[in-house]
Amino acid sequence: MDSLFEYRNCPNCGKDDFTVLLESNMKEDDFQEDIATVYMLPGDKYGRHVKCRNCQLIYVNPIEKAGKINQNYSERKNVDASIIQESRLHAAKSQVGLIKKYKNSTSLLDIGCGEGFFLSNASKTGYTTKGIELSQDAATYAKREFGLDIEVRHFEGSQFPENCFDVVTLWQVLEHLPYPLTTLKQVYRILKPGGLVIVSTPDIRSTTARIFRKRWWNITRLHINQFTTNTLKDILENAGFKSMSSVCYRESVSLLMLLIPVLRYLKVYKSPENSLYGKTMNKLIMPYPSKIISCTVLGSK
Numbered sequence: 001m002d003s004l005f006e007y008r009n010c011p012n013c014g015k016d017d018f019t020v021l022l023e024s025n026m027k028e029d030d031f032q033e034d035i036a037t038v039y040m041l042p043g044d045k046y047g048r049h050v051k052c053r054n055c056q057l058i059y060v061n062p063i064e065k066a067g068k069i070n071q072n073y074s075e076r077k078n079v080d081a082s083i084i085q086e087s088r089l090h091a092a093k094s095q096v097g098l099i100k101k102y103k104n105s106t107s108l109l110d111i112g113c114g115e116g117f118f119l120s121n122a123s124k125t126g127y128t129t130k131g132i133e134l135s136q137d138a139a140t141y142a143k144r145e146f147g148l149d150i151e152v153r154h155f156e157g158s159q160f161p162e163n164c165f166d167v168v169t170l171w172q173v174l175e176h177l178p179y180p181l182t183t184l185k186q187v188y189r190i191l192k193p194g195g196l197v198i199v200s201t202p203d204i205r206s207t208t209a210r211i212f213r214k215r216w217w218n219i220t221r222l223h224i225n226q227f228t229t230n231t232l233k234d235i236l237e238n239a240g241f242k243s244m245s246s247v248c249y250r251e252s253v254s255l256l257m258l259l260i261p262v263l264r265y266l267k268v269y270k271s272p273e274n275s276l277y278g279k280t281m282n283k284l285i286m287p288y289p290s291k292i293i294s295c296t297v298l299g300s301k
């Protein structure tokens, strides 16, 4: 079993001094399961959560080997793309609106762009966009549906020169990365001076996290770093960024996405997105402020 795992020093400050907050509830067999998108499903499987005594970051330790994690993401299928499309496109408008206040119609890189919902909106609004995505399936969807320019690879393997983007975004990506500081340092390198980084990740001090506690849907096998606004600002600062500010945008969820966990629980889940009731429920979009689940921070180089 040990060969499946690797131990990490704190992925922010590098110290190895922590208290255990939550023991893992996973069994060996659970690691064989494919990863899939889940819909706010409370009470998932999760690894051992610890809190760094030095910088307060909450992270999972040990984690599945980084190579295995990357392989899981590269094999991830986009079976849920048609379900999440409506709500993701709604949220993307607000995300792009947020960036426009700071940087208009410039070059933008989205790391972990998934099916390209955010990027397609940014591209339509005048940004010169590029995406990086590990999942071959998601990238194929983004290219086919939206004609986007996407590299299918690990971000660390990309060869962007220094100072080449005006804006770099990471939407719900940092919580998945074994070495988030390394990634953010690379982001710093490829941003132009005065360039903007925007990072959004689940906030373990958010209202929903406090209500649901260990049954919060963001406490899951896939999330191996748990940030707060403060620890997110801290790691960005360690990567070199300055002028950090905490922001909020309008997130969206469809009624269908909220109900899928219930349908699955009742075992009546069979591609509801293809049925009339599923299509109707997917058109019913409920907006909410991103900060009730996530922290979002802007920084500049």
Ligand SMILES: [Zn+2]
Pocket: 010, 011, 012, 013, 014, 015, 052, 053, 054, 055, 056, 057
């Ligand atoms: Zn630390």
